[in-house]
Amino acid sequence: MSKRILVVGSTALDSVETSSGRVDDALGGSAFFFSSAASLLAPVGLVGVVGGDFPRDEIHFLTERGVDMEGLETVPGGLTFRWGGRYHENMNERTTLFTHLNVFQDFNPYIPPSQRDVPVLFLANIQPRLQLHVLEQLTAPELVIMDTMNLWIELSRDELLQVIRTGILIVNDEESRLLTGVSGPLQGARLLQRMGPHTVIVKKGEHGALMLGAEGRLFSVPAWPLDRVVDPTGAGDTFAGGFVGSLARDGAWGWPELCRAMAWGSAMASFCVEDFSVNRLRTMDLGQARERFDGFRALTTIPA
């Protein structure tokens, strides 16, 4: 039985340049990438903030997929968070060209009363103090999954360590290294697990992701082999969208569900990078996602 998801995160307009081309003021931010994927699998409510300049038409497809936008605050006269970046040829490194926080600077997430009893919470990458503030407003979340970024590891480590205790932690390999001081994904995951989360996922970009669960259980999922990556922006949040969406759809998070969710995460992320912004996630449907999920079985199952 499908459970509802609440996502709290950034909602932005991205200007991105890669070897494949560029976009300006395209839909971006962790909450939009997450919702684009998760909404194909389970009901999603979104909490974020945009300015009066935000092109509402751009998220019409999310509303059509049933994403509850009651929690998307609009600051009239304010400007939406804007980020600009340029990827290097190899797509693994990028240069941030600008970060205009705008209305996101004063973001103070308010959870609408109708969503405070949500069972599944995804705390996307926002300031740890705000993540704690979100947790305080929920009545009884059954599962909390969280993400973070290097900025908060450096600036707000203590508050971050308070949030980390809750549930499932998703980080990338660089964040794992910054948090633990070790570079191996397994070593990192083990140290992170000691900080409190029962399950730790270390994303490794084009190399897939590793999950460490209770009793030292391990699961590995590759990234979908692609001939061409157009834009890696948002892949991590989209992975989280597929992962959390799958758990919410199953309404359970035992080890089999967690492993399946890893494959859904990687499947969704692979669509994300095939185009700029949420363009591919916007046009795809559940049938296509399921086909790629099945493709993962063929790609990874060791024949008997």
Added chain:
Amino acid sequence: MSKRILVVGSTALDSVETSSGRVDDALGGSAFFFSSAASLLAPVGLVGVVGGDFPRDEIHFLTERGVDMEGLETVPGGLTFRWGGRYHENMNERTTLFTHLNVFQDFNPYIPPSQRDVPVLFLANIQPRLQLHVLEQLTAPELVIMDTMNLWIELSRDELLQVIRTGILIVNDEESRLLTGVSGPLQGARLLQRMGPHTVIVKKGEHGALMLGAEGRLFSVPAWPLDRVVDPTGAGDTFAGGFVGSLARDGAWGWPELCRAMAWGSAMASFCVEDFSVNRLRTMDLGQARERFDGFRALTTIPA
């Protein structure tokens, strides 16, 4: 029904320094690493050359596993090939301290008559001209698997392209990039396949390996997650040993066998890096290897 394997490659003494320690004049070279793994799975014959200084006791464990050493030539008064290297902290980069080819410089592989009808041939990394010379001596190999290295890609490209046509090509991501000019493993594998081999495997070190087969079929295997890598030397040859050993044991190389062989390759490679030289491969047995192979199923199988 198990088929016999012939491996032709380097047989050396390595001096290696990593953050875990160092060894001097320890068993090394592609043929020894390969045989250490493959001999746990199928009968192996080895062709290589050593000097009069070679410590024959060191390969007693291979003879005990039934490796046929008739083709291991000894040059009396000559010195064995020696390589020295130091790994950087992250284990991904290394500095070659010395390469003394010694008797390997004039290596001219002679296949003993008793082994010319061998069905499975592994051409480890030696000069492409010599690889061709080995092929000429065999009567009717059913399956040829080959490896190479950046040196030959740069120095002997034309001859290399002649050998590549034969069967299965195993390269690492750097070699793939040098051969094709593209850095993505999938793109690289597709271009390599057009050069002739029906199956291409791109090894990605700590990130596992990707296989591209007939009709564009893909299979991905991760590296076994390890808390600590002691010495990565020989991991690629050991992967090949597990891979080819598994195919020879099955006596078949359809897609299911190829996928299983990938997991055996990765399983064997994970033992290799747990200690210096062939030390771990020397002490392990098939039961332990099988246990890790089963571990791969748990690590990668997406639950129904």
